[in-house]
Amino acid sequence: MINPAIELQTVGPNDRNRVGxxxxxxxxxxxxxxxxxxxxxxxxDTYASYVSSTGxxxxxxxxxxxxxxxxxxxxxxxxxSLRIRNMFLKTAIPPELVAQLKRVIASGFKSSAVVxxxxxxxxxxxxxxxxxxxxxxxxxxxxxxxLDHIRLVWASLWSDRALxxxxxxxxxxxxxxxxxxxxxxxxxxxxxxxxGKHPMxxxxxxIEAVYGLNQGLVDGIVEPDRWVLDRKTRKLVSHAxxxxxxxxxxxxxxxxxxxxxAGKLSGAPLNSxxxxxxxxxxxxxxxxxxxxxxxxxxxxxxALYALQSRPITTASxxxxxxxxxxxLSLRRSFENLKAxxxxxxxxxxxxxxxxxxxxxxxxxxxxxxxxxxxxIARRSSIHKRWTDVYWTEFIPFAHGARLFGQVYNDVMxxxxxxxxxxxxxGSELASVERNRMLEEMAASLRAxxxxxxxxxxEDYARCDExxxxxxEDFLEKFGNIFVGTGSPQQGxxxxxxxxxxxTDRGRAKSQSRSGSITLLEExxxxxxxxxxxxxxxxxxxxGRASYRLRDDDNIYLGxxxxxxxxxxxxxxxxxxxRSGIDAANIDAQEVIKALTDVGYTPVSGDAAPPKTKxxxxxxxxxxLGQPAGxxxxxxxxxxxAHLSDLMDFRAGEVLVCDALxxxxxxxxxxxxxxxxxxxxxxxHGAIIAREYGLPCVTGVTDATLLIQTGDQLTVDxxxxxxxxxxxxxxxxx
Numbered sequence: 001m002i003n004p005a006i007e008l009q010t011v012g013p014n015d016r017n018r019v020g021x022x023x024x025x026x027x028x029x030x031x032x033x034x035x036x037x038x039x040x041x042x043x044x045d046t047y048a049s050y051v052s053s054t055g056x057x058x059x060x061x062x063x064x065x066x067x068x069x070x071x072x073x074x075x076x077x078x079x080x081s082l083r084i085r086n087m088f089l090k091t092a093i094p095p096e097l098v099a100q101l102k103r104v105i106a107s108g109f110k111s112s113a114v115v116x117x118x119x120x121x122x123x124x125x126x127x128x129x130x131x132x133x134x135x136x137x138x139x140x141x142x143x144x145x146x147l148d149h150i151r152l153v154w155a156s157l158w159s160d161r162a163l164x165x166x167x168x169x170x171x172x173x174x175x176x177x178x179x180x181x182x183x184x185x186x187x188x189x190x191x192x193x194x195x196g197k198h199p200m201x202x203x204x205x206x207i208e209a210v211y212g213l214n215q216g217l218v219d220g221i222v223e224p225d226r227w228v229l230d231r232k233t234r235k236l237v238s239h240a241x242x243x244x245x246x247x248x249x250x251x252x253x254x255x256x257x258x259x260x261x262a263g264k265l266s267g268a269p270l271n272s273x274x275x276x277x278x279x280x281x282x283x284x285x286x287x288x289x290x291x292x293x294x295x296x297x298x299x300x301x302x303a304l305y306a307l308q309s310r311p312i313t314t315a316s317x318x319x320x321x322x323x324x325x326x327x328l329s330l331r332r333s334f335e336n337l338k339a340x341x342x343x344x345x346x347x348x349x350x351x352x353x354x355x356x357x358x359x360x361x362x363x364x365x366x367x368x369x370x371x372x373x374x375x376i377a378r379r380s381s382i383h384k385r386w387t388d389v390y391w392t393e394f395i396p397f398a399h400g401a402r403l404f405g406q407v408y409n410d411v412m413x414x415x416x417x418x419x420x421x422x423x424x425x426g427s428e429l430a431s432v433e434r435n436r437m438l439e440e441m442a443a444s445l446r447a448x449x450x451x452x453x454x455x456x457x458e459d460y461a462r463c464d465e466x467x468x469x470x471x472e473d474f475l476e477k478f479g480n481i482f483v484g485t486g487s488p489q490q491g492x493x494x495x496x497x498x499x500x501x502x503t504d505r506g507r508a509k510s511q512s513r514s515g516s517i518t519l520l521e522e523x524x525x526x527x528x529x530x531x532x533x534x535x536x537x538x539x540x541x542x543g544r545a546s547y548r549l550r551d552d553d554n555i556y557l558g559x560x561x562x563x564x565x566x567x568x569x570x571x572x573x574x575x576x577x578r579s580g581i582d583a584a585n586i587d588a589q590e591v592i593k594a595l596t597d598v599g600y601t602p603v604s605g606d607a608a609p610p611k612t613k614x615x616x617x618x619x620x621x622x623x624l625g626q627p628a629g630x631x632x633x634x635x636x637x638x639x640x641a642h643l644s645d646l647m648d649f650r651a652g653e654v655l656v657c658d659a660l661x662x663x664x665x666x667x668x669x670x671x672x673x674x675x676x677x678x679x680x681x682x683x684h685g686a687i688i689a690r691e692y693g694l695p696c697v698t699g700v701t702d703a704t705l706l707i708q709t710g711d712q713l714t715v716d717x718x719x720x721x722x723x724x725x726x727x728x729x730x731x732x733x
Contacts (some may be wrong), residue, residue, distance in 0.1 A: 002043075007039075049097065081419050102143050284556055574595070628720075673696065676700065
């Protein structure tokens, strides 16, 4: 029988692999005479016993073997992480281990509130900085709740952020293990972090401090005061004051953000003596560990506690490509996400729409060559700026849906880890609105056979004025949906061809599940009372806004991209006419040079080489992906290798693509199912598939290489399997 936990003061010099980086550091601080909260350390052996005895280890490895770990994108990582987290939630700790843990916890804390912190084996090692990638929970009360939160900390070993970081560092996920620190909650009046050496200036040390709990600073929801010290002279260099208006404090269980009392609004959290004391703490920690430390601390009734310590990592040349800060940005706090939603909905999107409309008012055909060159440069700059916004603002906001899903699963413990997605479908997506307008125009053609026949014969001059107006209204609102496939005139013809195909197929409808959604919502909200219910309602609305934007954002960006494409097409057309060369693969900079210098011969970039299979021949007739839309469907494959392939899409085909962009989803009402190389339950293909009730499998490696247009496919959206048959009866791939 293993000993599931050890006390902080009994940790020895060879115990790092038992207690993890954070626990080991706390023990060293205590041994060095620094005041730290009382704590017990749940060992990594306890974690190993739990996952082995319950069969979780095999389930985790199976989950991570669906696709080569190094090929998984962050959406797929999040999906795998959610499924693994749900496994932990649904898998009880064995009774014998529960009894042992209860005895240890009861003897250490009785009824005291605690903090449950992660302490992974490679965490805070100085070799790989895992700060912020695993979970910690503040103000946990009661033995049963502590045990639940220990499981959640164990599950965070497999968080999307941690998996992404392990992938980047090529760490062996199979050897990962987690210890847990169960620490007395020291409810300080003022808290913060001290960097014994400034990460960007080695001659300085830095303190950041806030009123209340440290988590407000760490999560970025409370602005800190900042003090900078010269490490050599030990003299204060500067003090930057914060806008002080709120503090994070304990609530019944957990924490809440509260207005700061009037008496603290104008006063800094630390006085000069406390500033000196915190800097001395940092230098003492540096002596203990032999290197500068990042130390979290708090003051309670005048006593300074160190809560945790980790080595400071600096931006060395080989670390500047470290993506961990971006991974952390994917996990925004609830308060930050609310502020980000306000910014996106009331500032960024309206500006994006206004800019797209302004670009559309200037016709590239009416510009002289020099003016067109300037316009292409301007549109390229605008497109790049908004693409940057997409990655820094819109993509992190997608965590709103993920945060809701995590809370929903924690509270409801559903057998289906994606049950929460049905609750997010509370408002119409822009792509669904666009498809509804297409359906309405197709219905007009269905009711007017003469008009449909005229359009089939390309007799546009005799078209009904009302129908023409609908076409123009659609194009004004959504632009050329076939952007990138030719001129606006070709796009208009392709749109009419699509409408005729929809006419022949019959009306497609997005699924209506309002009754079941209402029941799910009622069941979820009934789990919360008082202020917590208000939080749950706000979280649901935030999740819905995030889910909606996850599908809508590319449509807004696509309108700006369309205007850049129009200007580039006009430039390429002029260059081709003038020089007789094929200008199709000339990039923007070459187009600009050729337009401003008539004698310049542009260099044509090579077309992207066709993708080939990875040097192997598969004989299996089944390929495995991730289940993303329930149902089973059969149909001929239509592989979308280029946007122009969309114009050949036929009703009843299975849409097979590398990544389904929202600007491509207008063909979805025609599809029998969707197969996508890119994986994830919250990517655009999966979202739109669920809206129309289509079977969908995502994360299929080399989908567009293994499947050929015309193959007969069976798409199993329950199991994440695609069965392939060739016309000649062969199933060889």
